[in-house]
Amino acid sequence: NAGVTQTPKFRILKIGQSMTLQCTQDMNHNYMYWYRQDPGMGLKLIYYSVGAGITDKGEVPNGYNVSRSTTEDFPLRLELAAPSQTSVYFCASSFVGSGSPLHFGNGTRLTVT
Amino acid sequence: DAKTTQPNSMESNEEEPVHLPCNHSTISGTDYIHWYRQLPSQGPEYVIHGLTSNVNNRMASLAIAEDRKSSTLILHRATLRDAAVYYCILRAINNAGNMLTFGGGTRLMVKP
Numbered sequence: 001n002a003g004v005t006q007t008p009k010f011r012i013l014k015i016g017q018s019m020t021l022q023c024t025q026d027m028n029h030n031y032m033y034w035y036r037q038d039p040g041m042g043l044k045l046i047y048y049s050v051g052a053g054i055t056d057k058g059e060v061p062n063g064y065n066v067s068r069s070t071t072e073d074f075p076l077r078l079e080l081a082a083p084s085q086t087s088v089y090f091c092a093s094s095f096v097g098s099g100s101p102l103h104f105g106n107g108t109r110l111t112v113t
Numbered sequence: 114d115a116k117t118t119q120p121n122s123m124e125s126n127e128e129e130p131v132h133l134p135c136n137h138s139t140i141s142g143t144d145y146i147h148w149y150r151q152l153p154s155q156g157p158e159y160v161i162h163g164l165t166s167n168v169n170n171r172m173a174s175l176a177i178a179e180d181r182k183s184s185t186l187i188l189h190r191a192t193l194r195d196a197a198v199y200y201c202i203l204r205a206i207n208n209a210g211n212m213l214t215f216g217g218g219t220r221l222m223v224k225p
Contacts, residue, residue: 031210031211033210033212033213035215042200042215042216042217042218043157043215044215045212045213045214048210048212049210050210056210058212059214090156090157092156092157094211096211097206097211098143098144098145098204098205098206098211099145099162099164099204100211101147101159101162102147102149102157102159102213103159104156104157104158105156106155106156107155107156
């Protein structure tokens with residue numbers, strides 16, 4: 001009964017370093033999403049995917065890349081980390097359709113110094 | 114996408130009912146009304162959703178106005194664990210990925 005699993009839970013990066021945030025779901029959901037949440041703010045959509053091999057940009061995609069080679073996995077890549085990317089990152093998934101709820105992971109807290 | 118308007122914060126006493134309002138005057142006929150909550154240091158958690166009729170589940174009730182321009186999330190007996198930010202979001206059928214656009218939400222404070 002894992003749901004949406006995100007790793008790592010915490011990470012500190014130096015400016016210019018790269019990393020991949022992992023997200024996997026075991027509910028056979030078609031749709032997957034990456035959001036970021038800055039301190040005291042609401043969530044903003046970075047990228048989303050409607051199925052394996054299909055991804056699209058959300059509201060704040062600059063500085064990030066994604067891939068979706070399988071239904072289960074949706075990794076988020078930061079190529080050149082910047083202090084502005086210090087945030088908490090949440091992955092979510094759902095079935096197709098606007099009547100389906102989103103299931104969220106517990107987040108990855110990233111600090112870039 | 115149609116937007117929602119919620120009060121920034123509300124306060125409640127423990128074990129009393131809480132009514133969290135949401136206005137969505139530009140809702141379209143196919144938009145679902147979703148409610149999520151976010152406890153401190155956790156990811157958002159699904160609470161309830163509906164289209165036209167009132168809905169009940171183990172966590173809460175959702176009352177939807179007849180014209181669908183507003184809705185109310187009802188917590189029947191608030192507990193200290195219900196202190197969270199509550200988000201009212203419209204999930205549109207006609208945007209790719211049916212993505213959720215989060216607003217500022219309502220911060221619910223529960224007093225013992």
